[in-house]
Amino acid sequence: GQQVMQIPQYQHVQEGEDFTTYCNSSTTLSNIQWYKQRPGGHPVFLIQLVKSGEVKKQKRLTFQFGEAKKNSSLHITATQTTDVGTYFCAGMDSSYKLIFGSGTRLLVRP
């Protein structure tokens, strides 16, 4: 079945350093969504990418969707302690099934 692989599993950075998490799908996706889950909280929607090669920015966050619509990345510039949490990608296949990656847990040293 369809899988969405996400790496790394953990990332521990110094405040001010950059952070990137990557997702790869075994099949072509209709769209990809990104969510953030703060410790003890629930996942919260960040963004959805639909077009091949699409790049979207939200302040210090940059989201990319690959040309083949099989991979995606989330890059955070100059991390802050408020960025702490687990970031999930979720790929939607042609049958509108949404498959979550296993998440990347970001820890930020102040």
Place this chain on the structure above:
Amino acid sequence: EAQVTQNPRYLITVTGKKLTVTCSQNMNHEYMSWYRQDPGLGLRQIYYSMNVEVTDKGDVPEGYKVSRKEKRNFPLILESPSPNQTSLYFCASSLSGGKLFFGSGTQLSVL
């Protein structure tokens, strides 16, 4: 306020004792879904519903039941819970194919 409401927030039970986790949304969403979250495994879909009286199995449906008799409610039923169902459960809803709104989660422990 637009929200997905799950209850209870925490639940400790014993093996074999039937339980129901309730989920309700006030956004008139057609799509609702249940996920379980386990360390290192991300969010795995248990069941989902595209609309009233329409439910389908997700990736890990064994040991669970759901019903969708009304648009706003989507309860998760564990007829005979077992320890391997100890997990963090999330209900979510969306307009079809759109962003998911998650409930606050239910931490279930089955002893």
